[in-house]
Amino acid sequence: MPPGPAADTMCPMTTDTPPGGPGTGDRAAAHDSLSALALGDSFGERWFPLSHGPGNVAGAIRERRLPEPRHWPWTDDTAMALAVFAVLDRQGEVEQAELAREFGERYTADSGRGYGSGMHQLLPLLAETPDLWREKADALFGGQGSLGNGAAMRVAPLGAWYAGDPERAAAQAALSAQVTHAHPEGVAGAVAVAVAAALTADRDREPPARAELLAEVAGHTPHGAVRDGLLRAAGLAPGTAPAAAAAALGSGYRLRADDTVPFALWCAAGHPEDLTEALWATAAGLGDVDTTCAIAGGVVGGRTGVADVPAAWRERAEPLPPAFAA
Known part of the structure; x- marks a missing residue:
């Protein structure tokens, strides 16, 4: 979908530069x-073909029919997440000039x-x-910087790296976002996703209820539209359907962080120990589906991994580059 002012949609890949040293977090x-994240990105991207019509796509999702064709490539969401992980x-930890170089080289x-x-x-x-x-980042979009969802879509692995430490995750997420997204809302989106991932990946703690988790994430997120969206998400009635939540919160049609992150985190928070269900729920919101599924997948996957996802999904989804094998 074409980006609007101060927004960027980011979708398929990268170079195979291997990650280097051992790092200090929860690798x-x-x-x-x-x-x-890569699985969610690949799965979500396949729901974009508009020739089928949005009604047909929504029906296929309701019926749990896997998208065609059988090869699911990942997008720029994964490409940039690979750079963050590397x-x-x-x-x-985040070293901003090195992250800028990784982004640039993988794009090239x-x-x-x-x-x-x-x-x-x-x-x-x-x-x-x-x-x-x-x-360079400050100069984008007439000097206001990008408030798009691109910093949020790639950051869940960073949050999982700081599992159980939401304050550190928030600070590092802000550093990672600033390299490309200078607008405060672009940064806030990344902070929210990283905090959600840090809390969800903490296996020493039972996952909190959806509203509790979203409120806790909002407490770490800077004041503004993203935080307001998280609080609205926390206040949605139990039993709200994903399509209704997407209508209330936005699901990325505007490609902005505040139009993307609250819904994606609402989906993740509702299924913190079931990656498959989290991705089906997220896809049901339509919108910028590869990005919402990348966010929800990355948040939930830091706790669950991908082993319990149906084998057909793993067979269809494009794998990570060999250098990023576990």
Whole structure:
């Protein structure tokens, strides 16, 4: 879908530069989250073909019919998540100039993964001059920076890396977002997703109820439209259907963080130990389906991994590059 002002949609891939050092966080949870993010991205992307008509797509989702064709490629959501994971694995934390370089190099190696207009403008510059990331990101969209959902879509593995430490996840997520998304709402979207992933991936804690988790995430999220959306999501009545939640919260049609993150996290928070159900619920909201499914998948997957997803999904979804094997 075409990006609007100050928004970027990011969708299929990357280079196979292997992650380096051991890092200092919960690598296993982060890798599980990365695998689930890529699966959700691949699954969600297949619901885009508009030639089938939105009614037919919604019906197929209700009937749990797997999307065709049988090969599900992932998009820029996964490509940029790979860059985040690689930097964490080498450095143990976000190093912004290095992350800018990773983004730029992966874009240069494979720019056809569905990146939005803002990233087509920014990432080639980061490949050439990564140390100037702040100047380049600040200049996007007439100097207001991007408030799109691109920083949020890639950040769940970072949150899982800091499993059980939502404060550190929030701070590191903000650093990761600023490299490409200078607008405060773009940053807030990334903070919310990372905090949700850090809380969900904490296997020493029982998953809280949906409303409780969303309220806790909102408490770590800067004031603004994303936080307001999280509080609305927390207040939705029990039993609300995904389509109704999407209508109330937005599901990414505007490609903005505040129009994407609350719904994706509402879906994840409702199924914190069932990745398959979380992804079906998220897809039912339509909208920017690859991105909402990448977010929900990454949040839930840091706790569950992908082993319990039906084998047919794993067979169809494009795997991670070999260098990112567990």
